[in-house]
Amino acid sequence: MARVALERAIDPDWVDEVFEASRQRQYPRELLFSTVVEMVTLVSLGLRPSLHAAAKQAGNLPVSLAALYDKVKRTEPAIVRALVHGSGERLQPVVQAMGMEPSLPGWRLRVLDGNHLPASEKRLAPLREQRGAALPGYSLVVYDPDSGLVRDIIACEDAYTQERSATAPLLASAQEGELWIADRNFCTHTIMQGWHDAKAGFIVREHAKHPKLLKVGAMQLCARIETGEVHEQAIEIRQDQAPWRRIELRLDTPTEAGDTTIALWSNLPSTVSAQQIAQLYRKRWRIEEMFQRLESVLHSELRSLGHPRAALLGFAVAVLAYNVLSVLKRSVEQAHRDDSKPALDVSTYHLAVNLRSSYEGMLIALPAVHWTTWSCAEPQRIAERLLELASHLNPRTVSTAKRGPKTNKPKGYVDASIARSHVSTARVLMGTCSPTP
Template sequence: MLELFRQKMPLSCLLYGLLERCFSAERLDRIFLENAKEQYTREILFSTVCDLMLSVVLKVHPSINAAYQKHPEPLGVTVSALYEKLKGVELPVSQALLRDTSEDLSDILDALGFIPDPWLPGYPVRVLDGNCLAASEKRLAVHREVGGGALPGKSLVVFDPERRLMRDVFPCEDGHAQERRLLGAVARAIRAGELWIADRNFCTEGFLNQLRHHGAYALIRLHRNLPLTEETLFSPVEESQGRRILEKPVTVAGRGYRLVRVELEKPTRDGDLFIDMITDLPADIPATTIADLYRRRWTLETAFQHVERHFNSEIETLAYPKAALFGFALALVAYNISSVMISALDCAHQKPVSKDISGYYIAHEIAATFLALIQLGEGLDWRFVAACAPPEFAAWLRETARNVNLRALRKHSRGPKQPKSKPPYDPKQPHVSTYQLLTGKK
């Protein structure tokens, strides 16, 4: 039966297999036991709570209460007890869930034979940025006398753009907290040889020192409050894509850096006429390459848009910060799963296909078959996907991906939209007859 599903519903099988591996009960309960300090398991397992939340994140159910009502078996706890469990999910548990699954998915990509497109050969790239969760519904007693939006929290996210994986998340319950407060925790995730790209909000002397201390490299937009010593005037480098690029050496806390300036043709929305970046990459890496690397930082913003558009990453009904941040962490794992699924399609065919297939058609195909797969395959045992080694699971993914009909998923490109002039509105004739327009009648 499973082989028939792999032939007829390959995309849904890819997704289901990856979900079963990343969210296996054994993995989830192990992560909970290793990272929870205050919570404990009494009446409901963490894996069960995670399954219910995941169904909301994947938009299978509109709310936790709906997922609770639709659960095929009685959970043995009230919905109030379920919400109590959710509001107490500790931040290290949410963080460990993303870390653990991203490491496994990275190993699977290696076993698939996935070859990353290096941004800068020899330097694994990490992009750091913050994400503030949208205001939740005012469901708590503390919200009753508050007029402003209730922010349930924020987080810093570390993105691996070459493998298209969210690598780490650093959640914070205080929605008004300064993101720089979390940089101390981020420093513990730095590895030697990495290149960290970040916006100017993270341009602090302390973070630069941490990157140096761990043997990593920085490429960060300059913050005007960073204390630096300018040794010489700017030297023009060259023009790239209509932009004039300049460079000069600077010193921060006695350590040498390169200051690269990109002069813009048009000012930014903040009125900036140029962008300054500070880096300690070797001098043999051209300033034009550095400018292009920073420009590609927006890849993480695009990934955030994907998470927001395709998953329920900011559940409005979850007002407690820990519950809301737990849902966001699950959405990041779901993004990684969808990314690996696309990479499996690339690795299963003779040439990369991800640039030629439409995300809309993929989503439509999965929406049309995924529920049927769950209902018809209820008796199937998927536990093997969680137990097998990465090479074995990668082979299963590759064989399943070969059954995907790429022709049905191909993009249909269209030319750029032509500007249209809007006809003047006549209040004396608010409506027109399409029939009369087609027949030329007035």
């Protein structure tokens, strides 16, 4: 299943075409960009411990290791974006062929958030004298919670660049029928007006220093949802366009940050109720869950790659691998939908574990030449094949493990000498054991 999806998502010929169409200064010689992506994919999936090990195992690398690392660290951000965006476009028809219910009929959800890469190892000579952490950059990620696919990415080399200033390419590519959901950091007039001018919808949480309002309507109680009461009022930010909407959710229980009210701005038409807008904003947390899976399931943060462009390429390839796992997750859930009560919830982690244990052995039995036909196959045929293979999988081997609710236990302050102390685990356990009768 993984190999069929990989052929569709990152076909080598297609990857080289993307490189040729998006490159600015880079050029291919002996080393094709598809070969680089293939090796980084092996590292992201955990099949190789590092890029160096992947190059060693390749055996037929046409260039030196130094040339390989030079190729990786010069990967242009435009190529990274084209690779993720194009891969999402190639996988979207496959997901639709399996059956996909939109959260809001007539709209395509796009959740926007930023992700900063953690500090890298200081292998680069200019970093060795730096005492602080070396941040290789960050990325703006566009996630579709309905399909489970990452649809776009903006790679930023400067980790100190403000996220808002990097949204210009996303505003330029926004389309009619898209519904953008973002947190309060993107509550600016320029960003929201850009989506509005593109005839796209938006739901953005209100910032304390929100754009200046020309007119504010009366607040009205609309409905009640499971977390609190929903109120709505009309807001006017420009005289030459229709008013927007301000949705206020008054929570029954404060958030962890102590907020008792969550205010949202939206330009959705009145046919979409305030209750629906409040519930749709809750899907923004799906992208946080996706970031957690990227870090825990895949090797999205290659700390050995200290150069910003190399680190961003590693993160982007991990996003491609996540999209493949997301397609496999959906295919298994759809194949066993009628047999599982309650509905099957597939674990991305266990999918990755199964993949690591058998993928390399399968390639020995069936080399890559046997899989090329799936790169140009029709999406309907690919979906049918994935569902057929998924029906033979034991769902218990990949299902999630349900845990009870967590209890909040405040740690409190302790003296540094106590925090640095140590105890013998065996003696602590002996002290808690009841005496043997």
